[in-house]
Amino acid sequence: MIVAKRKPFDEIMELLQDYKKVLTVGCGTCVAVCLAGGEKEVAVLNSELDMARKLADNPIELGSTTLERQCDREYLDELASKVDEYDALLSMACGVGIQFLAERYPEKPVLPAVDTSGLAVNQSVGFYEERCRSCQQCVLGWTGGICPVTMCAKGLYNGPCGGTNLGSCEIDPEQPCAWYMIHERLAKQGRIDNIKNICSAVGWKDTVPRTLIQPGYKKPEEEGA
Amino acid sequence: MRLDYPANIKIILVPCTGKVDVVHLLRAIQKGADGAYCVGCLEGSCHYNEGNLRCRERVNHVRDLLEEVGIEGDRVRMYNLSSGEGPTFAQYATEMTEHIKKLGPNPLNTKLKN
Ligand code: SF4
Ligand code: SF4
Numbered sequence: 595m596i597v598a599k600r601k602p603f604d605e606i607m608e609l610l611q612d613y614k615k616v617l618t619v620g621c622g623t624c625v626a627v628c629l630a631g632g633e634k635e636v637a638v639l640n641s642e643l644d645m646a647r648k649l650a651d652n653p654i655e656l657g658s659t660t661l662e663r664q665c666d667r668e669y670l671d672e673l674a675s676k677v678d679e680y681d682a683l684l685s686m687a688c689g690v691g692i693q694f695l696a697e698r699y700p701e702k703p704v705l706p707a708v709d710t711s712g713l714a715v716n717q718s719v720g721f722y723e724e725r726c727r728s729c730q731q732c733v734l735g736w737t738g739g740i741c742p743v744t745m746c747a748k749g750l751y752n753g754p755c756g757g758t759n760l761g762s763c764e765i766d767p768e769q770p771c772a773w774y775m776i777h778e779r780l781a782k783q784g785r786i787d788n789i790k791n792i793c794s795a796v797g798w799k800d801t802v803p804r805t806l807i808q809p810g811y812k813k814p815e816e817e818g819a
Numbered sequence: 820m821r822l823d824y825p826a827n828i829k830i831i832l833v834p835c836t837g838k839v840d841v842v843h844l845l846r847a848i849q850k851g852a853d854g855a856y857c858v859g860c861l862e863g864s865c866h867y868n869e870g871n872l873r874c875r876e877r878v879n880h881v882r883d884l885l886e887e888v889g890i891e892g893d894r895v896r897m898y899n900l901s902s903g904e905g906p907t908f909a910q911y912a913t914e915m916t917e918h919i920k921k922l923g924p925n926p927l928n929t930k931l932k933n
Binding site for chain 1: 840841842845846848849884887888889890926927930
């Protein structure tokens with residue numbers, strides 16, 4: 595899932611300093627699961643903001659709502675009747691949701707309350723570890739199911755650098771070398787030959803926002819064409 | 820056992836301190852309480868294994884959040900005792916009351932009246 599961390603409180607206070615009536619919008623999916631921006635986190639943040647602004651003699655009126663998902667237009671539409679009442683919207687969704695909310699209500703300032711950090715697994719309650727950088731050219735089939743882009747400090751696709759050190763990465767003895775792990779796993783599975791497969795360079799230079807259309811689907815403007 | 824404890828304490832019963840959430844404690848202070856404390860079972864003897872440990876973590880988190888806001892985190896505390904210890908309960912109530920008196924009123928209260 596997408597994981598995020600709440601922004602430092604002072605930064606949120608600064609973003610909101612000129613607004614008197616703000617709607618805090620949580621997201622009930624990824625950021626709720628990773629305990630950053632769901633209904634509970636909205637309640638906690640609003641409580642803190644209310645107290646801090648009172649103490650600063652600059653009271654704020656806060657509304658709260660948590661949408662099922664902020665990255666789906668149909669859920670954003672639920673806010674249509676409320677948005678006009680507020681000076682600004684404070685989104686606790688991931689960067690994707692925040693932008694989509696801003697795009698749906700372009701006349702309102704939309705401010706982020708979380709820092710989105712990546713695609714991660716849930717290792718234990720409240721503990722997440724990144725596993726994928728969405729490179730759009732997955733090589734897990736050749737690497738024993740271990741992502742070299744995420745797990746290797748240099749994101750190398752074709753074997754370790756010269757710094758690999760008895761299982762550790764040269765950046766830190768505590769950090770396992772991704773390519774050492776890949777080697778070990780492939781060896782255990784009896785498919786060490788996979789490591790010889792040359793992975794071609796990834797098109798990172800394509801810096802335009804990437805789009806994804808699943809088979810059998812079209813962009814809305816192409817529907818019925 | 821007829822024990823006295825300060826009359827200003829308002830008791831809210833929960834089935835286990837593990838039920839106490841961050842927002843409950845924050846709202847107590849937000850609404851003007853001078854302090855709030857949780858009294859859980861002794862560590863290691865929670866009926867639900869770790870309810871009191873979770874509560875302790877949440878209390879610590881709330882203390883940090885209050886500091887961020889500009890209110891003394893020490894207005895929120897966690898105490899532990901076994902369910903048979905009435906005198907200890909009364910002692911904690913007195914200790915907390917004295918501690919909060921030293922800190923003075925919730926700074927929000929002067930603002931709330933304005
Ligand atoms: S906006 Fe979408 S992607 Fe982002 S946290 Fe919510 S559900 Fe997940
Ligand atoms: S190779 Fe790594 S970054 Fe690329 S898609 Fe696969 S898991 Fe994600």
